[in-house]
Amino acid sequence: MQLLASVPSGALVDLVLDGGEIRYRRAVCARALVGRVPDEHATALADCGCDETVPLDVRNPILRSVLSMPDQPRSDDLLASLSVRLRGDMGTN
Known part of the structure; x- marks a missing residue:
């Protein structure tokens, strides 16, 4: 993982x-993004992390990376959006 830090x-x-x-x-690249997700890509990554056609072993590190940035200005809106999408995926609207 350290190799990807650069x-x-x-x-x-x-x-x-x-x-x-x-x-x-x-x-592996999604895990390397923990703590450094660019704001301009957060929504696309969140969409990918919620896409059921993406394998779960890829989706989980993507979402972990997106959620690793709680102090970013976009985090409240993004977390609310993720919550709605994930609840919808689980059929608990």
Whole structure:
């Protein structure tokens, strides 16, 4: 994981969001984004993390990364949006 610390977060996001990339790489890069999710990519990552067509072993680290940034200005809106989407996924509207 330390090797990915020097990789720009935008490059990691691009790989994570690339559905053609292998699952392992996507998951590892998502874990490397913990604590450094760029604001401009948070919504796209959250959408990907809630997409049921994305394998769960990729979705979980994506959501963990997005939720690792609680002090960001967008966090309240993003958390509310995630909560609504996840409740909808579980059928508990």
